[in-house]
Amino acid sequence: MKKTIITILLTLILLSGCSNIEAESDKPNVIVTLFPQYDMVRAIAKDKVNLELLLPAGVEPHSYEPTPNTIIRINESDLFVYTSDIMETWISNLFTELNDQGPIVVNSSNGVELITHLEEEHSDEEDHDEEYDPHFWLDPLNAKIMAENITAGLIEMDPENADFYQANANIYLSELDKLDQEFIDLFNRVKLNKIIYGGHFAFGYLSNRFNIEILSPYTGYSPDAEPSVSSLAELINVMQENQIKVIFYEELVDPKIARTISEQTGANIEVLHGAHNLSLEEMAQGLTYFDVMRSNIEKLKVALNYE
Template identity: 40%
Template structure:
């Protein structure tokens, strides 16, 4: 990773030195609007909701790209170097963000860590200690769960952080950014309340997930138990012992449904379902969306509304 970053840095510096990026390009884009690059879908969607028509917001990771294992390419560094704001989720989710910032060379770039002030959970908090085996939870070497946007109170703080950065960089449109942020926070608060009420009376309170550890915040927020087949990294593979334990759990609790997720091959969930007779439902972590969904304007809130419907079905809520 470091070797790749150094190669990228040298390429970017050479590009800048050759005059590819003119001084005036460090400011606003051709439209006169701020240029914003956001790493992954949640912060991209928050940023475009807050910015409205006052900024050009683009998504760094291509649609469908797995963010945990993403490695920046030279073109990515160049894009960020030409932006006014670079927004990333947190250092646990995007450990490569620091390398991008170094490669971008500073200048007038405003770097926004959207997690500022949000509450992190340790991976596996509330689970049995041996859920994935020793060391299985580490991400970025610190064992923190990076999926903090799936607690909607954290998502509201992230929206405020993004709005403050936009307002500081573009004070002329400060009132617009703050008003848009307030409106979006209200939508997130309403979503949180619908989850609280919708998941209050369920026949089971166990989310058994045949994917990677992504929904700990959601489970913690609404008093649910969460068990996943994988550790945090979607590149990990569940052990036979872990799969056997989850199959046993499904049978012992009489679970009717298990969950799978976007990005991952559903084979693990299908294996558990085949062994237990359970059905499979989708939970979307909003890490990314397909190009088709991106083109038609799929939003974070619409994805979470679908999640609520599937959770209510899967947990047999009244």
């Protein structure tokens, strides 16, 4: 008799133990494509979800294509957040693969006014769609729209925790307001209005809003294209005329063009981080979107003679 009771008790303990583990793995799965969304879901949903960044740390995003296995994983997730139809050019293929039980899908650019990068020399060669600048997350005001879209997606997926998500989102949004003020202050007080950038064009939104010229030897958004000799020479000229001491390069790409220009001008090279993705090391350090953006601000202060 006693033995039976103990067995029942043990069974109950084991069962409740099991159900705890079940609940843990019962957390909704959220998959995001790029680092800004990763940072937002991490801050807003905290431990309420299992979060996965689709791009492995260290991978340059513009040439990324999901594998069939990845498509299956997205299909099995509860919430899928992507940047925009411009950034993830493979998204229309994904939509044809999604089934009825597929995830809630959030296009984080919903409501963002996408800008075009007017590059006259090559505007007739390419499809006009490709002229949209995909890097809208580098303007904190656009990041606020992203965070709001993501919060709406989380609440739709898991309405029971709506208050939790909204409270964390409010903190995140006010931090973005603070960051925005820091950019306003930066561009109000710099003496130079030219950023020399030896990478593909990523900072169009800030340059547009604050009337800062970004001079790059590259013409488009793709990091694969090679700049021409004449565009390099022109850039070196501008640097010498304006006594510009810093040339920036982009994250996750070999800065060979910036290095070449640095060798010819004596300018320092510094990374201006586009925050698409982090390196393995930065990921391990737990860097946030705010860390990346504030480090950009500090470097721009030096490069543009902030006072």
